[in-house]
Amino acid sequence: MFQDPSSPLHIFLSVKGRVSRRTFWLYGVLALLGLGLLLTLLLGIAGVEQGYIETFVNLLLVWPAIAVSAKRWQDRNRAPWWVLVTLIPVIGWFWALIDNGFVKGTPGPNRFGQPPAA
Numbered sequence: 001m002f003q004d005p006s007s008p009l010h011i012f013l014s015v016k017g018r019v020s021r022r023t024f025w026l027y028g029v030l031a032l033l034g035l036g037l038l039l040t041l042l043l044g045i046a047g048v049e050q051g052y053i054e055t056f057v058n059l060l061l062v063w064p065a066i067a068v069s070a071k072r073w074q075d076r077n078r079a080p081w082w083v084l085v086t087l088i089p090v091i092g093w094f095w096a097l098i099d100n101g102f103v104k105g106t107p108g109p110n111r112f113g114q115p116p117a118a
Helices: 008-013 021-045 050-075 080-087 091-102
Strands: none
Touching (some): 008 021, 050 091, 080 091
16 A cells, blocks of 8 residues: 555555664654644644543544554564553563663564565
């Protein structure tokens, strides 16, 4: 569907392929955090109730967050189901952040495809 693996649409919407640590930090953390803050601010200015804002923003950003994280796990040659580690109370998010953000991916091709472009 999205042919260019470096396009934002592919990064945010597809779970196929691999992404680098840099892409994870730029798209999976900074871009999603910034977009979430911007949407929260704009909806707050529009007078939407805070509970609805949080629900809407979380629902809107959950798939892009899963897609980026799944590709990062695949870069480490792990199944995309590892995104479920975030469901472990307290340590799950820290585990995923450290594993995805600081540990190098598999060098060369793996079962999920070619390494991400540098």
